[in-house]
Amino acid sequence: MKRVLSLLAVCATLHGFTAAPAIADPEIKNWKTPHSMGCMMLGECTDGVDEVFSLLDVSHEYDNWEDFTPVANEFNNMLVSLNQVGVKVFLADEKYFPEGHRGVYHTVSNNFFLNRKFMDSPATLMMVMRHEGWHAAQDCMAGTIDNSMIAIILPEEDVPPIWREMVKRTYPANAVPWEAEATWAGKSEKMTQDALESCARGSMWTDYEPTPLTREWLEENNYLPHIEYEYEYNPYFFYYPQVHSHLHYHPKTDRIHAHYHKHGYGHRHHRVGRKHKGYKFHHSH
Numbered sequence: 001m002k003r004v005l006s007l008l009a010v011c012a013t014l015h016g017f018t019a020a021p022a023i024a025d026p027e028i029k030n031w032k033t034p035h036s037m038g039c040m041m042l043g044e045c046t047d048g049v050d051e052v053f054s055l056l057d058v059s060h061e062y063d064n065w066e067d068f069t070p071v072a073n074e075f076n077n078m079l080v081s082l083n084q085v086g087v088k089v090f091l092a093d094e095k096y097f098p099e100g101h102r103g104v105y106h107t108v109s110n111n112f113f114l115n116r117k118f119m120d121s122p123a124t125l126m127m128v129m130r131h132e133g134w135h136a137a138q139d140c141m142a143g144t145i146d147n148s149m150i151a152i153i154l155p156e157e158d159v160p161p162i163w164r165e166m167v168k169r170t171y172p173a174n175a176v177p178w179e180a181e182a183t184w185a186g187k188s189e190k191m192t193q194d195a196l197e198s199c200a201r202g203s204m205w206t207d208y209e210p211t212p213l214t215r216e217w218l219e220e221n222n223y224l225p226h227i228e229y230e231y232e233y234n235p236y237f238f239y240y241p242q243v244h245s246h247l248h249y250h251p252k253t254d255r256i257h258a259h260y261h262k263h264g265y266g267h268r269h270h271r272v273g274r275k276h277k278g279y280k281f282h283h284s285h
Contacts, residue, residue, distance in 0.1 A: 031095040040096040040113060041106040048093030049113070052079065058091055062120040071122050074193055078133050081196035085145055087136050089129075091116050103128040105135040107148045112136065131186035133196055138178060140199035141214065143223040151214045152177050153195060159184055 028036045028045065039045035052058060055075045059068035068075075079089060087110045094117035097104070102124065105112035112132040119125045135150065142149035156164075156177055163184040164176065171179045185191045198207040210218060218224040 028095075032098055034098060036096045037098060037101070037104065040092055041104065041109060041111070043109065045096065048095070048116070050091050052089040052091055052114070054079065058114070058119055058125060061091070061116065064120065068122045068125070071126050074190060075126065075129060078129060078193050078196055081193070081200040082133065082136060084200040085136075085140065085196075086110050087112065087145065089114065091119065093117075103132045105132040105139075107135075107139055107145075107150060110136070110139070110145050127186045130188070130192040131182050133192040134182040134185040135178070137192065137195035137199055137204075138182070140195075140204050141208065141210065143218060143221060145199075150178060151217070152181060152211060153208050154181050155211060156180070163187075 028039060030036065036045065040049055050057065055068055055072045058075075059065040082089060090111060090113045092113045092115065094115055096113070097115045097117075102115045102118045103112060112135075114125070114128055114132075118128070134153075136145065138150040138153055139145045141153050142151035159180045164180040167176050167180045167183050185195070195204075195208070198204050201207075205215075205218070205224060210224075215224065
């Protein structure tokens with residue numbers, strides 16, 4: 001699917017492209033390489049990799065810790081939402097990151113890592129936190145963070161051209177849709193916070209309308225409910241379906257809810273005229 005992407009590691013901030021993480025021996029010969037970063041992301045290299053539980057775990061690493069106070073609420077709110085959906089945040093030594101990489105989100109482990117070298121600036125910290133946090137939200141948009149898929153959250157035309165043009169100069173062409181909106185989010189206060197809170201609430205697909213291709217993929221993989229019908233009163237319901245019962249089945253939770261529905265002549269329910277798969281219902285709620 002064009003707008004649902006399977007990745008082992010989502011693009012790192014700034015230079016944007018990361019190789020698939022390798023299973024590395026903890027004794028790394030060449031630091032600041034995709035190899036060393038892969039060792040970190042897989043949890044095999046742990047020296048100098050510290051989990052972040054609040055902003056204090058970051059700010060107290062630096063002499064200018066008081067400068068971080070204005071961003072405390074947004075940072076901690078994002079962190080709470082990330083933890084609620086199973087994403088952990090780590091502060092890691094620069095030796096693990098290729099040159100210029102300030103952060104990376106790993107879609108398999110559902111962790112992301114901040115480069116300790118750059119996090120002494122509150123502005124940089126928040127830009128990276130928002131950017132990588134947006135990738136976590138994209139992971140949520142693609143069904144669940146438990147898979148290794150990501151999907152764009154916003155229609156591509158909604159992303160301001162300045163961010164798209166900036167990303168085109170830095171990232172591979174096939175990563176631009178995902179990175180353009182993540183870069184925009186990285187520069188926008190609370191944009192990522194809102195998306196992560198939506199993910200934590202379980203309302204991602206109502207708060208953000210999936211793009212048509214993403215919605216199609218979500219339905220085909222049973223992340224969004226299918227609709228089945230039982231028509232009443234009229235055997236010629238296809239032509240004159242005035243009254244029928246309407247069943248919504250949620251495969252992931254194995255729940256059904258039903259209600260009666262009336263409408264006029266010629267009304268069609270299927271959004272694009274597609275025939276949905278049939279399901280054998282076992283429970284009614």
